[in-house]
Amino acid sequence: MSTSSLSRRHFLMGTALAGSAAFLGLPRMARAEALDKLTVGFIYVGPKDDYGYNQAHAEGAAALKSIPGVTVVEEENVPETIDVQKTMESMINFDGATLLFPTSFGYFDPHILEMAAKYPDVRFEHAGGMWQADKHPTNVGSYFGYIGMGQYLNGVVAGHMTKTKKIGFVAAKPIPQVLLNVNSFLLGARSVDPTITCQVIFTGEWSLAVKEAEATNALCDAGCDVITCHVDSPKVVIETAAGRGAYVCGYHANQSSLAPDKYLTGAEWNWSKVYTDMITATMAGEPIPNFVRGGLAEGFIKMSPLGPAVTPEAKADFEAKQAEILKGGFAVIKGPLKDNKGNVIAAEGEAFVETDVKLESMDYLVEGVLGSTS
Amino acid sequence: MADVTAMVQAGARAGAGEGWRAALARKSEAVVLPVGALLAGLAIFGFFLMTQGKSPAEFYGLVYKAGFGSWFSWQNTLSRAAPLLFAALCVALPARLGLVVIGGEGAIVLGGVAAGALGVVLSGASSWVGLPLMALAAALVGGLWIGTVGALRHYRGVNETIASLLMSYIAIALMNHIVEGPLRDPASLNKPSTAPLPDALRVGNIPGAELHWGLPVGILCCILSWALIDRTTWGFAARIAGGNVRAAQVQGLPVGRLILGFTALGGAFAGLAGFFETSAVLGSANASLAAGYGFTGILIAFLARHNPLAIIPVACLLAGFEASSGLIQRRMDLPDATVLVLQGFVFVAILLSDALYGRFKIFTPERWRT
Numbered sequence: 001m002s003t004s005s006l007s008r009r010h011f012l013m014g015t016a017l018a019g020s021a022a023f024l025g026l027p028r029m030a031r032a033e034a035l036d037k038l039t040v041g042f043i044y045v046g047p048k049d050d051y052g053y054n055q056a057h058a059e060g061a062a063a064l065k066s067i068p069g070v071t072v073v074e075e076e077n078v079p080e081t082i083d084v085q086k087t088m089e090s091m092i093n094f095d096g097a098t099l100l101f102p103t104s105f106g107y108f109d110p111h112i113l114e115m116a117a118k119y120p121d122v123r124f125e126h127a128g129g130m131w132q133a134d135k136h137p138t139n140v141g142s143y144f145g146y147i148g149m150g151q152y153l154n155g156v157v158a159g160h161m162t163k164t165k166k167i168g169f170v171a172a173k174p175i176p177q178v179l180l181n182v183n184s185f186l187l188g189a190r191s192v193d194p195t196i197t198c199q200v201i202f203t204g205e206w207s208l209a210v211k212e213a214e215a216t217n218a219l220c221d222a223g224c225d226v227i228t229c230h231v232d233s234p235k236v237v238i239e240t241a242a243g244r245g246a247y248v249c250g251y252h253a254n255q256s257s258l259a260p261d262k263y264l265t266g267a268e269w270n271w272s273k274v275y276t277d278m279i280t281a282t283m284a285g286e287p288i289p290n291f292v293r294g295g296l297a298e299g300f301i302k303m304s305p306l307g308p309a310v311t312p313e314a315k316a317d318f319e320a321k322q323a324e325i326l327k328g329g330f331a332v333i334k335g336p337l338k339d340n341k342g343n344v345i346a347a348e349g350e351a352f353v354e355t356d357v358k359l360e361s362m363d364y365l366v367e368g369v370l371g372s373t374s
Numbered sequence: 375m376a377d378v379t380a381m382v383q384a385g386a387r388a389g390a391g392e393g394w395r396a397a398l399a400r401k402s403e404a405v406v407l408p409v410g411a412l413l414a415g416l417a418i419f420g421f422f423l424m425t426q427g428k429s430p431a432e433f434y435g436l437v438y439k440a441g442f443g444s445w446f447s448w449q450n451t452l453s454r455a456a457p458l459l460f461a462a463l464c465v466a467l468p469a470r471l472g473l474v475v476i477g478g479e480g481a482i483v484l485g486g487v488a489a490g491a492l493g494v495v496l497s498g499a500s501s502w503v504g505l506p507l508m509a510l511a512a513a514l515v516g517g518l519w520i521g522t523v524g525a526l527r528h529y530r531g532v533n534e535t536i537a538s539l540l541m542s543y544i545a546i547a548l549m550n551h552i553v554e555g556p557l558r559d560p561a562s563l564n565k566p567s568t569a570p571l572p573d574a575l576r577v578g579n580i581p582g583a584e585l586h587w588g589l590p591v592g593i594l595c596c597i598l599s600w601a602l603i604d605r606t607t608w609g610f611a612a613r614i615a616g617g618n619v620r621a622a623q624v625q626g627l628p629v630g631r632l633i634l635g636f637t638a639l640g641g642a643f644a645g646l647a648g649f650f651e652t653s654a655v656l657g658s659a660n661a662s663l664a665a666g667y668g669f670t671g672i673l674i675a676f677l678a679r680h681n682p683l684a685i686i687p688v689a690c691l692l693a694g695f696e697a698s699s700g701l702i703q704r705r706m707d708l709p710d711a712t713v714l715v716l717q718g719f720v721f722v723a724i725l726l727s728d729a730l731y732g733r734f735k736i737f738t739p740e741r742w743r744t
Contacts, residue, residue: 075700077710080662082655086450087700093446094701106565110657128564173554175564204550361563374555
């Protein structure tokens with residue numbers, strides 16, 4: 001960062017000497033000093049009001065609008081194709097955006113990487129990506145939260161509330177982020193009762209309402225009485241499950257308004273805090289680190305307020321475990337632990353804390369999860 | 375039979391050397407009516423905007439600015455148009471035979487997977503060997519996929535519209551299985567993809583523009599398709615079969631082979647769209663291939679009245695609408711669906727205008743005959 005801003009300053013001086021006419025056409029130079037104005041662009045892969053992934057980011061973006069000098073421009077339903085490259089360029093060219101948050105995972109490679117090479121003075125911040133110093137440009141950063149901990153706490157409440165000892169998970173794709181959530185949900189429940197099992201159904205798509213409803217119904221038919229999910233928009237799962245009489249745990253955003261009686265709690269992103277911190281730093285002329293991660297303790301994620309159905313025992317256990325997580329160093333994946341095919345994941349005494357990057361390449365379902373990754 | 379007679383008569387008249395004014399009148403109907411319908415659609419949408427308290431002038435100003443107002447805007451529009459050209463051909467070619475194929479998305483997706491998969495095998499090959507082979511593989515897979523729709527139609531009497539749509543879902547499921555299973559690059563953690571293509575197997579940009587070669591190839595395919603339909607006996611036979619399949623059979627035209635050929639050709643073009651998406655844009659095959667180009671292609675083909683030459687401007691127009699969608703969201707605070715509503719108005723207006731052909735005396739050649 002420091003070397004590049006130095007060269008930028010030299011470049012600035014050079015252009016100033018050479019005459020500023022040519023400079024007018026260039027994008028505004030990156031922040032070496034405090035700014036009084038900043039245009040930030042947010043790009044979402046789905047609708048901003050999806051009760052899920054995109055809404056969580058849009059709520060974060062909305063929090064920035066009150067910061068003086070900050071202009072927020074947004075675009076929703078942008079596919080992970082050349083569309084998103086053109087959207088980024090359009091925000092840079094037409095709106096003068098110098099800080100972009102293309103929020104979908106699939107925007108990273110190749111789209112953000114190509115735009116970052118083309119616009120070295122624009123900062124690109126990407127949710128979920130694995131920024132690597134040796135591979136990726138310095139004007140790109142990635143940030144994410146340890147939301148698996150939230151699913152663990154969902155599981156703790158679910159473990160207390162389930163009567164059938166079967167809980168269900170509607171999942172999009174068998175990728176590391178999703179598998180960690182499924183495993184954490186079950187392990188949370190098993191911290192209450194080790195006989196609990198969790199059935200997972202993968203829909204294969206991030207947003208496919210019909211299959212999500214079918215999967216939810218199938219889980220209810222199989223006797224699951226607490227259901228959560230990891231799809232872009234949990235609305236269908238929450239409403240369908242609650243309609244069938246099951247308890248629900250939320251994900252991405254707060255869905256309690258969709259099922260006030262059946263909603264237990266939920267693992268929510270707290271992007272408004274993350275974004276406010278990043279923008280405040282940028283306005284002050286400080287760089288944003290290229291690799292940012294945080295969990296419950298750092299305020300990157302938060303839990304929905306417990307619903308009315310949650311029993312006092314469940315509440316007490318939830319609060320105790322949340323306090324433990326907040327202390328730091330808590331490991332959900334710890335030995336002795338096997339996957340659901342019998343392979344050893346962690347030996348006795350072995351533990352993967354939330355910050356362990358190994359968890360970001362998870363490819364197994366733990367023992368007790370009924371389902372398969374392929 | 376009536377269509378054949380009309381066509382032969384028209385040909386005879388043209389051959390008999392009708393005056394230039396008569397010829398102009400006949401030709402201009404095919405331009406004036408759709409353009410008029412387009413303008414009517416835009417005008418009605420303008421009223422719709424006013425009911426929402428938004429300014430149509432601002433709206434169309436932004437469409438112009440973001441879609442057509444500068445070199446950047448044109449590049450934005452044209453880069454979106456490239457896959458749409460191929461997708462529209464996949465609808466337009468079978469449509470000349472009277473077949474409504476709406477599942478081009480499946481051929482695009484599988485074409486992209488085929489190109490990505492072959493690219494992994496061919497890593498190390500030079501561009502001149504690798505890229506044509508990948509394009510060929512994509513066209514072959516796409517052609518087989520939509521050709522199957524034609525075969526089901528011809529041999530088993532299965533409705534091609536339903537078959538192609540359902541097969542596109544199968545294609546997407548197949549693609550997901552392939553990129554998440556056998557061909558998944560283990561390094562593609564949260565976005566399952568095939569292994570990244572080496573630089574030699576990436577289609578580059580046209581010199582001096584940020585547009586990949588899919589655009590000129592797409593335009594070329596449109597021109598070739600037009601020549602096929604308008605300038606060859608195959609095309610003539612297809613148009614007859616499309617007008618009246620029984621008449622074509624009675625005349626001894628090879629209807630079965632025409633159906634298979636035209637559906638397969640349409641599918642091959644859609645497969646090429648997949649090849650360019652994988653090789654020029656994405657750099658590996660993954661779920662982003664299913665971006666809905668196949669469905670926008672349906673709209674374009676119908677708006678172009680299945681004329682391959684007309685597909686070029688119509689694709690640019692719709693791509694321009696889509697290119698402006700972002701600026702409209704940002705500046706006018708309108709939802710993303712606004713452009714879909716606009717497309718809907720234009721689509722309905724142009725479909726309705728079909729009923730107006732032959733209604734305006736000014737376009738009848740007889741009136742201008744000297």
